[in-house]
Amino acid sequence: MQAFLHGWRRKGGVVLLVMACLATGLWVRTLFFADQFCFVIGDRKHYFNSGQSGLSWLSVDRSLVVEWHMVIPAEDFETRHLDRPLTESLNEVLTILTDKGINPACRYLLYWWLVLPLTLLSAYLILWKPQGVVRTDVVTPSEDGR
Secondary structure: OOOOOOOHHHHHHHHHHHHHHHHHHHHHHOOOEEEEEEEEEOOEEEEEEEEOOEEEEEEEOOOOOOOEEEEEEHHHHHHHHOOOOHHHHHHHHHHHHHHOOOOOEEEEEEHHHHHHHHHHHHHHHHHOOOOOOOOOOOOOOOOOOO
16 A cells, blocks of 8 residues: 555645545535525624535625524525525625625535545546656667768
8 A cells, every 4th residue: 555655746636636535525415405694804704604515705785793503404494595505695685785785705625626636636636657767778879980
C-alpha cells in the first residue's frame, strides 16, 4: 500500500476522493432532509441552507436573534418550495425580499458541481501512471568532424 501512495499525485487524489465522497454524502442527505443555519454579523442576517441538491447562502439587512433550525424533513421543505429547482426558489425569495427593501445578497452551489470535478480529478491523479524519464544522451562531435 505504501508503494501505491508513493508521490504527491496519488496522495492528492485520495484526498480529493475523500472530499468528493463527503460532498456526495451531503448531496444524498438533501434528498431526505434540509438543513438551515442562521446567524447575525453586524446588521446583516446570514442564512446557510442545504437542500434541493444544493447549498445556498442568503444575506439580508436585518438584525434578528440567532436561530438554528436543523433537520427539516424533505417533504416539508419541498411543500414550502413547491418541489421546484433551487434556482427558481432562490429567485422568488430574492424578488420578495427586494420588493420589501431588505437588500438581499445570495449565492448557491449545486452539489454535483463539486462532486463531478473532484471525482474526475481524483481518478486522474490516482490512476495516472508516471511516465519514465526520457534521457537523451548528449552527442559530442567526434574529432574527425562527423
